[in-house]
Amino acid sequence: MPAYIDIIKSEDYSAIRRIFEDNRPAYMSGANGYTIDQAKEEYFVESHSVMNKDISHRPDKTIWKPVLNEATGEQVMDADGNPKKTRSTAKVNRVPVPMPEIIVNRRVGFLLGNPVKYNVVFDENKPKEKALVDYVYEIEDSAKIDYKNKEIARRMMSEMACAELWYLTKVKEKGFWNYVASRIGIKAPLYSVKMKVFSPLLGDSLYPLFDGYGDLIAFARAYKLKEDEKEVDYFDVYTAEITYKYTNRDTEWKLDTEATNGGKVTNLTQKIPVIFHQQEKPEWANVQRMIERLEKLLSNHADMNDYFGEPILAIFGHLIQAVNKGESGKILQLAENAKASFLALESPPESIKMEIENLEKFIFALSQTPNISFSEMKSLGDLSGVALELMFLDAHLAARAKEEIFGIGIQRRVNLIKAFIGNVLDVSLKEASETVKMKPVFTPYMPKNMKEFVETMVQSVAGGILSTVTVTEKMEDEGFIADSVQEQERLQEEADAVAKRNNLIGLNLQ
Incomplete structure (x- = not known):
């Protein structure tokens, strides 16, 4: 693995790009059976398969109608003696259901409905350690971290990957940070730490590079920016020592000489300033087939209602005189032996109703998502705390399982923020940044009595x-x-x- 770092240090763009492409994450290569394009199609209702008019999905219906002579009502023939027909298209109903979005939103709600807190271990008799803890909280609060956590979790669960970049910027709100410095007992900072989110749907291609032990040794991001009405390609490479910025402005990839320090910036924290979050498949993957079946049934049922929802009068034999619209005491005059009756389904589609109910039940159950719609909750009454805990036990277990991957990212983040403080923002807190321990603690959301x-x-x-x-x-x-x-x-x-x-x-x- 050290060879990877040597290649990155060589500044040979082609070789650098090759190592990142050869180690592409699963969401880019489709190695896990899912690609970002597939996840995107399943997440957004407008691109669900039921909305696809392709013949392999749900095409509109082609209808051939015979051409009739307006005077005689007889069928018109062509020159070869074949019946003339006209072709038309009947649009079928398409009923997409935003189940993936519901599953993701409720998972995020239970995981982060209560803000992430920290279990902090420090010496209360050492003011420097107390100041470091307060400084971490101020940086996170300035970055609006409680809201960003939800965005990051939602993107990870739906896009399978996202990243957060932490970077330094000169302090603009000096009054605020001077107040913070005096309150927590530190010197007024010249720089503040900001955070930016990257994700595939934001136009970013993310390339983590891990060593044989699963540790992140480098990270790259490919993206485009518009400059002078022209899109320019960029490729940023982050290592613990240096950040490299490559660009392709003139059909040649090279370090961006217009960027800070000619495209090479030393990382003062000696840590990769990127936190990468990923999961193998989107949150709804295990129930996607059931979601597609539910949408198909609902769409077909809507078509059936269009055909049979309104009464259809069928006349068997010859009709002498029809009824005009708006007449009272309506009478049909039929020829001898003719009959008239309304078409109706012989039996209601109970099997369809049962399948829809079963699909809905299994989608919620197997994705560990509580069905908390108004119709489900209105009859529950005043539940005790124990009953509420049992009702949402499955959702809590799912949220706890998600901590396994999301919690690691939060732990890396707080360690990175401590490194920013001790190595850059206030070097007098360097020792405290290495001794203070901060462990994220998740408390899944629970309705309270x-x-x-x-x-x-x-x-x-x-x-x-x-x-x-x-x-x-x-x-x-x-x-x-x-x-x-x-x-x-x-x-x-x-x-x-x-x-x-x-x-x-x-x-x-x-």
Whole structure:
């Protein structure tokens, strides 16, 4: 594997591009049975197979109608004596169902409905370590990380791959960062750390390069930018030591001399500034066949309703006089032995209804997605906390399983941010950046029975199991109160006021 780094250092673009192409991830090569184009078609409803008019999917119907003589009503023949026919196309119904989008959105909701927190291990007696932890939180908050986490997870689950680039930029909001510096006890920073998301649907081709142990040793991104009404190709290569920027402006790939430092920038953190997230298949892969079958049934059923939803009068024999629209006391005049009746299905399509219900049930169950539509939830009533936990157990298990891959990326991110702080932003915190441990903690979203929760907390305090401090902290975690410290101060003020009032009453009684 060291040979890969040597090739990258050689700045031979053709050789560099070759090693990344030869080690393309599964989402690009289709080695896992899925390509990004296939995932895109399945995710967006407008490109579902039921919307495809190709003959191998769901073509519109071709109808041949005989040409009749307007005067006699007899069929017109061509010169060869064959019946003349006209060709027309009848559009079939197409009912796409956004199941992949629902599956992804609900998985993201359960995984990140509660923001990711950190289990932090540091020495509280060392101000530098406390300052580093606060600095990490400020950088993440500035990057709007809670919202970015959801975007990254959604892209990973639907596109199978995405990446986040962390980079330095000169501080523009000096007032804000000066305030942050004075509050957490650091020097005012000259640079801030920003984050940008890359993904296939954003126009990026992502090339991670791993060693034999699965560690990321380099990362590349191919993309296009418009310059002077012309699209220009770029290829950026990130290593722990240097970032290389190649471009093809004049039919030749070379380092971008117009970029910073001639297209070669030293990575001061000594870490690859990219976090790569990937999974083998999109979130709905195991139920895709069922989704396609459901869409086909719904579309066919819509066609059937168009044919039989409105009454059709069939006349067997000769019709002497029809009924005009709007007449009251309508009568049909038929010739002898003629009959008239409405066409109707002999039996309702119960088997179709049952299959649709089964497909819907299995799609939700096998993708570990809760069916929380209004029609499903309205009859449940007031559920206890235990009942809610059991109801959403499968969704929680799926969210916990997703931590296996998404959590690794979050851990790498916080380690990278610590490296930015200790190596670039404030070197006085370098030792703290190496000793402080921050581990991401996920809390899957769970609807709460707040009445039951509050009653449990009150009983815990009354029973001497929990202190009021712990209870207020838990109340803050659940969003019941805004600031646990402020709430504790208010409780103490109220207790002091009650004690003072009782003392005054006691003095008056003496």
